[in-house]
Amino acid sequence: MDPETMMERYEPRLIEPKWQRVWEDERAFSAASPSPGSPRSETTTYVLEMWPYPSGTLHMGHVLVYTLGDVISHFRRRNGMRVLRPMGWDSFGLPAENAAISEGGHPREITERNIVSIKSSMKKIGWAIDWEREIAAHLPEYYRWTQWLFLRFLEADLAYRKESPVNWCPRDQTVLANEQVKDGRCERCGSEVESRKLEQWFFRTTKYADELLESMKELEWPARVLAMQRHWIGRSEGAEVKFRIEQLGEDVPVFTTRPDTLFGATFFVLAPEHPLVERLDSDEVRDYVRRAVAKRAAERAAAAEKTGVFTGLYATNPVNDEQLPVWVADYVLLDYGSGAVMAVPAHDERDHEFARRYDLPVRTVVAPVGGDVPVSGAFSAHSESEVLVDSGAFTGLSAPEGKEAIVAWLAERGLGEATTNLRLRDWGFSRQRYWGCPIPVVYCDTDGIVPVPDAELPVVLPDVDDYLPRGQAPLASAEEWVQTSCPACGGPARREVDTMDTFVDSSWYFIRFCDPGNDGAPWDRAPVDFWCPVDQYTGGVDHATMHLIYARFFAKALNDLGLVGFREPFRRFFGNGWVQMDGTKMSKSKGNVIGPDELVELYGADPVRLYILFIGPAEQDMDWTEGGIEGMTRFVRRLWRVVHEVVALEPVGSGDGELARKAHRTIAKVTDDIGRRYSFNTAIAAVMELVNEIGRAPDAPGARFAAETAVSLIQPYAPHVAEELWTVLGHERLWEQAWPVVDETMLEHETLELVVQVNGKLRDRLRIPAATPDDELVSLALASAKVRAYLNGAEPRKTIVVPGKLVNFVL
């Protein structure tokens, strides 16, 4: 192909590899480490997207999230900021292990092969990534420090081991965190989750529950994500009240958010799994419990009817010494509150339903002021404006006063106290699988749980022959590895064979990026203090109650351990939507799946990058269509042509005409859309408008300025073609050029359209000089023949003037 033709046609295959090579040679996007002691400043910025799991190929979701991050990082760099924008691999986890099981091979080989392939795809899209900081969770030089951090958590009692009922996935043969169970099913494979009692490792996430809620107000995160976290943590205010069961010699605590209704309690309920239930000597109760426990959680939740059985026991209501029959019922959950409730059927819907079914009394104790006490047996929802009735010495108090007074009365007598309850559970992170970070402890008959000394890290994941999960961790079969000596006494000991949840790896990876090569510590404080916390984090909202809570927990814990200087890891978070291809119905079996590699091959990286952000608002789900990408190719070609036309015609001067004004308005719009509004689609539309206008008058004064502006503004989205056209325009190194600056005086049109309304209806539009003083607008409007026709000689009752925009006459 001769040079002439190359100049005339847009050829992504030629220009994209060319510029990718230049950036690599120039180390254009490598973030230099800060010099010792250099302080973090306003112009330091850490831009990060959630690191990918290295599955075989990229998908369009990756294209969206990393292009988004790319636009932000280019934009910030060109606005004079020093940008850290790294990439790494969340490379431990089940898919590689499952692939090893079904196809043979080692998860490590599969993972590393995938990394090579996915990285090469990423490079072809031309993302501005600092590849010199690449890290991977599965490498010993990374997981050594995951283990090291675990040991610090263990020392600080932020990690502990206990037996507890856990979510068990029968298919993946492993424990799942609560966060990984959706609708009673395994989030990953969809199997129905079972409950098992196992010894497990936990992180004490609940210790930070209050702070996790409280510091949300510092975060610039989408409301939906914060709402999800708030609900997940589920803090509720109430009281713990002790009910004595004399026959068992026990004080049984219950949690209630309605201590004001204590006088309305008419029975008492224990969860079927409650420890006290085991002590009951009744065939009827044992039989009921067996059936209730056998039901899986999902079935129990879906059950239409609440069921239960009377135990023959009575519990004493501490406020009036009434004897309440004790029932065992499946609607009470063991793992919330204390696993027992006081039942107030008049003021709790569930208790009411149960009371109706088993014909238990319903006693109203809260009623509207001055109103009638509801008919006995009715259910009444709570209202803050109601007062206590039939409540002994507390009768007549308002509901909030009653709450306070009753709790105070209980507290004085040691019968209860104000407390809060959480829905959040501690994070169980033991996994009975192979491809994860080994937990660095040993079990010794004499010394119990003994941490592996720091000097012996990493505990290297040994090779095993058989990854097939059998309910015990595959590592248990590596007998030589398992047998070790106790670091404390030197006697025989066995290694922990469970591995860590991969969310542990991803709870601290963003810190490691600041000091990726450190082999003496997980990180040094200086580079971390310089870059962290992450200023702009981007990823899927599906991680709202998993990764995004775990990482926040880690930041707080690491800060308390004195290891980092921040307590929130991600100041701003943007949650991107899902990408579907042609209405989700693409499938491998139909052979109509087109991946990013083929699209880049077919259309070029720039049109793909542009289109993924042009489809719609990036926070919404979107649908990729073939037709849409072709439109984007047309736009890039039009830009290409327009720039060459402008260069050939050599329009004189920057001009102050409409084209230059349009360019300045576009700068303002694009800057605001990218920098403040996260409105990536409308920024592209604005540049399209500008290019369309240049195309209509490529020889007009200001055309050259407008063309340069268009190329400069589109660079974060389409860096290859922008760089190429920048050289056509006679410049170089666009990626490090300052972002265009708006001339405020150029934002207005030379003339503007004055809208004239009569009674709010548009009746005429007048083109007037932009500089027309406001007080002349009315007389100009009145001069309009059309307007006079509508006024019909009448004097306007009222005249509204919006400067520079409209005049409205009200008759």
Add this chain to the structure above:
RNA sequence: GCCGGGGUGGCGGAACCGGUCAGACGCGCUCGACUUAAAAUCGGGUGGCCCUCGGGCCGUGAGGGUUCGACUCCCUCCCCCGGCACCA
């Protein structure tokens, strides 16, 4: 049920603080130019209804309201998506 987000042309979407006949930008469709022809490209048109071709009326899920003026604010309701769900 509770919490969060939405309902705008044939389609994706725009309208940012209540103010330029709502519909930017793009897709699709359509007419035209170029071509032997097609593709590509370029130019015009494209919310609905009526029309004497000047324009008129209606129109942002439904119904009310506030306002000179409402896609935008308030009330009532319907529908869709996401999260949680016997959480006491």
